[in-house]
Amino acid sequence: MKKQPQITEKTRQKFVEVFCELYSQKPIEKISVQEIANKSGYNRSTFYQYFTDIYELLDSVENDLLNDIKKELANKELSMHTVQDTLYCLDKREHLLVLNALLGDYGSTRFLKRLKKEITLDQLELKVPQNHSLTPYLIEFYLTTSLSLFRLWLQRQKDLSSEEFFKLVENLYSRGITPYFKE
Secondary structure (H helix, E strand, O other): OOOOHHHHHHHHHHHHHHHHHHHOOOOHHHOOHHHHHHHHOOOHHHHHHHOOOHHHHHHHHHHHHHHHHHHHHHHHOOOOOOHHHHHHHHOOHHHHHHHHHHOOOOOOHHHHHHHHHHOOOOOOOOOOOOOOOOHHHHHHHHHHHHHHHHHHHHHOOOOOOHHHHHHHHHHHHHHOOHHHOOO
16 A cells, blocks of 8 residues: 655655654754654654665755755756855745754755855856955855854744845945944
8 A cells, every 4th residue: 555645745844843852952963863753743764765774864955955056946947146145045945844954053064065055156157256265265254154144033033023034135235234334
């Protein structure tokens, strides 16, 4: 007897949700398959029907999110591919639980590296010198700063509206931080 696809996807999604909740609260090394199974309402053998271990589950969560970003950026045909465009794609309710886990205190730097790699240089319309020794530093500054601000915004539970946040990031790049200081 074959399982119905909706039930199979619902079970898989439950494992993902529970994993993300736990991963946002503690390091991956402290999360067990048994704990995920118990909190999901399934047994360990059901977990193993979907994933070989917690690290495969983490890979699956990261890959799903990165694939969603790629699809959305491709569908949008954005006039300017910037880090802000990528962050805008991430700013969706369905990504919130995953992002809080992957970009949270216990998230891995590996995901940030993978995310930065997805935002390739040819996608960015940055007017940085090509084949110049400073170029990698300028790009790293741009990517790391944007992702760090986005991470802080998530940690602060989006205390600014999306519009306010993206405008702030845009202003910081175009005018710097000085206009925000009182004289």
